[in-house]
Amino acid sequence: MEYILEMKNISKTFPGVKALDNVQLQVKPGEVHALMGENGAGKSTLMKILMGIYTKDEGGEILFDGKPYNPSNPKEAMDIGVAMIHQELNPILDMPVYENIFVGREIRRNGLVDKKAEIEESKRLIAECGLHVSPMELLRNLTVAQCQLIEIIKAISVNAKVIIMDEPTAAITDREVELLFGHIRRLREQGVAIIYISHRMDEIFNICDRISVYRDGTYIGTGETKDLDEPQLIKMMVGREITDVFPKAEAEIGEVVFEANHIVRADNKVKDVSISVRKGEILGIGGLVGAGRSELVEGIFGMHKLSQGEIIVKGKKVHVRSPRDIIKEGVALVTEDRKFTGLNLRGTVNDNIAMVAINKLLENGLYSKKKALAASKEYIEKLKIKTPSGDQIVGNLSGGNQQKVVIGKWLLNDPDIIILDEPTRGIDVGAKRDIYLLIGELVQQGKAVIMISSEIPELMGVCDRIAVMSEGVLSGELPRSEFSQEKIMTLASKIEV
Template sequence: MDYILEMKDISKTFPGVKALDHVQLKVRPGEVHALMGENGAGKSTLMKILMGIYKKDPGGEILFDGKPYEISSPNEALHTGVAMIHQELNPILDMTVYENIFVGREIRKHGLVDKKAEAKEAEALIKDSGLRVSPYETLRNLTVAQCQLIEIIKATSVNAKVIIMDEPTAAITEREVDILFDHIRKLKAQGVAIIYISHRMEEIFKICDSITVYRDGQYIGSGAAKDFTESSLIKMMVGREITDVFPKAESKIGDVIFEANHISRADGKVNDVSIKVRSGEILGLGGLVGAGRSELVEGIFGMHRLSGGEIIVNGEHVKVHTPADIIRHGVALVTEDRKATGLNLTGTVNDNISMVAIRKTLQNGLYSKAKAKKLSSDYIRKLKIKTPSGDQIAGNLSGGNQQKVVIAKWLLNDPDIIIMDEPTRGIDVGAKRDIYLLIGELVQAGKAVILISSEIPELMGVCDRIAVMAEGHLAGEVQRNEFSQERIMTLASDIQV
């Protein structure tokens, strides 16, 4: 038996869209198989067919362990031996760790739930994974990363033969990535096949054995990971050559236009942090997940109460009580979670783009739809937002295009300082590059950018200077000529200053 899973000639048509067009996937037991492609390439659709969430179009076939694989629900998929860690899957926050691990396949004794046995087995699994939490802890009290690992433990403990991992590292720290990879290697040794979906290039080459690439619902090619290079892979994914991943625009760095001094947050998540940024400069904010980077900028932006510190914009002291106070002074914040705090998902692209600078759309004091449309169409063009029209519902766009809408919304307000919190998370290579280019144009126009990212190569590629945070305080600062992954990591994991 060569393959544990063979999907041949699979198509899927949604009303008006051909999401998958006769694609294939072949996975061997004991390998980590990467699915690559930009958002909208069809990876998720293919996996949803495998999980029984979608039904494939007639024709084509799926073989699992050499036998025809016909399932119609995630439940059946689980029983056949296919498990999935879903990209957007949140754990059940109000349940305990052991309850989460065994949800849907509770251990029974006399027909009732055997809590003791569940807790005991959960404890063993947790210990095995290197995580240190009690099985009785409620997930609400864990960090995002810990929750993600619990999800992974859950999926790996069902004795599946194929495990799909959709962006499993999106929200976890480097250290936890290592724990995850150890896990994956153990599973490989047991002969389990992993289908791995990630936008993080370096992970693909670190952990994956083979790669299959899709583009626009089509199968492009497949092969052993060692036969690919980063640039050949990107070329296959986007259909054109991208020579440099992090284009760096030359810009003139001027005077300090934004200062936040001795910022402390009332909830203690940020302690005495000072940052400043000059016009034409890109300041990176690095650190591990939970180091307080988002908390810092959200505090500066008036989303949380500060217990101390001063904010100076363009030489003027600004008292920030609500975001409106600082927006007025020309500061913009592209927030981390675009779905929760960035977009009105049920509004149109036009609605979203005109949300902040609504005053610019007024005609005789009233909202003018025509004016809003004209303004937003400028930005749709400038930012290369892929949307059928400005009247499209924002929630229907791909992640990368949603992110561009959020950025357009702020740019329309013509800010001098733009803070971007993880602007490239979960978006594809093409869109990432567009965003880097845009950041370059902004600083060339004399604006200042503060960029938060968990991907160190991205920070090193784009920024002029990187401030690294750890445990809520500033751990240190690195100039561009001193950039090195080790230096930044050391600062990030440093507990003492």
Template structure:
């Protein structure tokens, strides 16, 4: 049998949107098969059909192990031998690690859940994955990266023949990525097929054997990674060549507009960190996962209490007790987790974009819906948000388009300082370039941008300076003319003495 999984002529239509138009996928046993395409290309929709989350339109055919396949829900898919690690994690935070691993398929003895057997099995799986957590630990106490690895362990533990990994490395460290790749190689040696969705080109060429490309809901083609290079793959994805992945505009840098001095968080996750950013400047914040980058900006933004430090905006000291205080001062924060802190997923695109700038949309003290719709449409066009209309529910958009809605929401408020935490995570190469061009346009207008990113090439591509953090401390700064991956990683790995 050449293929463990075949999906033929698969279509899926949502109201006003053809998400998939007679697409196909053929996966061999023991291969890592990449799915590539821009946000909204249909990759996740195709996988959700495979997992029984969506029902395909009439017609088409799915074969698994050479037999007709249909899953009415994810449990049926898992029982058949197909598991999926979702990009947006859904761990049960108040359950333990071992309970999360075996939820829905508990180990039993004499009709009762065998807690001891589950803990022992979970401990073995955790050790094999190189993860240092107790199986009895509650997931609420773990980091995002650790929760991601627990999801991977869960998928491995069901002995699936096909494991779908949707952006599995988005929230884990480089060391954890290497551990994951080691597990992927061991799984493929046993004949397990991995369907791998990622926008990180280096990963695709490092771990994947073949790649299938989709664009605007259509199947473009399949080839081996050995036959492709990055330029060819990008052209297949977007339908045109993108030669300048990191467009960097030359902008005159002005006076310091924002300064945080000696910031200390009450929980000690940030210790005595200072930074300043000027008009017309993009300041990057680098560091490994857990370095305290998100914790720093959350403290500055009033989301978490500080025990020390001062904040100056346009040379004036301001008191920040809550996000409302700093928003009034013209500062915006585009958070790392768009689903939890960035969007109302059940609201429309229009309502989400208008969320922060309500006061700007009033006429004689009343909400002017026409003004809001006009403003929303302007940003839908400006940021190339793929949506049938402004009335579309945000939860129905792809991850990349959801991210653009978050950015639009803040830009409508016309801030002077824009802080972005991992703004391009889970976004395709063309959408990333749109955001880089937008950031260039913002600094050209005299605004200041602070950007956190785990991708060093991204920071080096678009930033003027990079401040590096390590274990909650400021580790050092690198100017553009001194940029190098080695220099940044050295600062990120050990505090500069």
């Protein structure tokens, strides 16, 4: 048996869209197999078919361990031996860790849940994973990274033969990534196949044995990782060559337009941080997950209470009680969590574009659908948003396109200072490049940009200056001439004694 899993001639049609057209995938036991492709390439759809969430169109077949495989729901898929770690975690926040691990397949004794056995087993699994949390801890009290590892533990504990990992490292720190890779290697030795979906090239080349590439719902090809290099892979994914990954536009840097001084958050997650940005400048904020970067910008933006701090926009001191106060002054914030704080997923692209600057879409004082359509059309074109029309429900778009809608909604308000929190998280190479180009355009127009990112190469490629945070304080600042991976890492892991 060469393949543990074979998907042949798989197609999937949604009303109006052919999401998959005759694609294939072959996975060998004991390999880490990367799925690559831009958002909308069909990777997620293919995996949802594998998990029984979608049914494939007639024709085509799936073989698991040589036998026909047609699960009708994720539970069935898991029982057969396919588990998935989703990109968007769905932990039950008010349940303890052990119950989260065993939810849906509780250990039973005499028909009742054997709590003791579950706790014991969880303890063992957690320890194996190198995590230091009690099985009794509520998920609510864990960090995003810890929740992610719990999810991974869950999949491992099902004894699955194929584990799908969708962007598993999106929200965890480098140290945790190393731990995760340790587990992946161990699983590989045990003969478990991992289907690994990620946009991070370094990870793909680090951990994966083979790579399958998809584009626009079609299958492009499969190759051994050792035979491929990054430019080749990018060419397969986007269908053309991308020479510079981080295009850097030249812009004239002017006076200081935005200052936040001595910011202290009421919950003490940010302690006395000061930053400023000039007209035409791109300020990067680096640091590890949990260093307080998002907390800083959300505090500045009035989403959380500050106990101290002064915010000066274009020379004017602004008292920020809610986001409204600072939006009025021409500041925009593209938040990290677009589903929770960025988008109305039930609304259309129009609705979302109109969310901030609806006043620009009025005719005789009334909301004009025509103007809204025109505006969303403009941003759909400008930002290359892939959507059938402005009337599409945003929840049906892919991650990268959703992110572009969030950006479009702010751009309509024509802000002078734009704060972007992890703007490229979970989106593909092509869309990332679109966003870098856009940032370049913005600073050329004389706007100021603050960008938070966990990817150091990205910060180094895009920014004029990088401020690095660690444990809620500013641990240092580097001008572009002094950028280096080592210096940024050192500042990021600086721990105050």
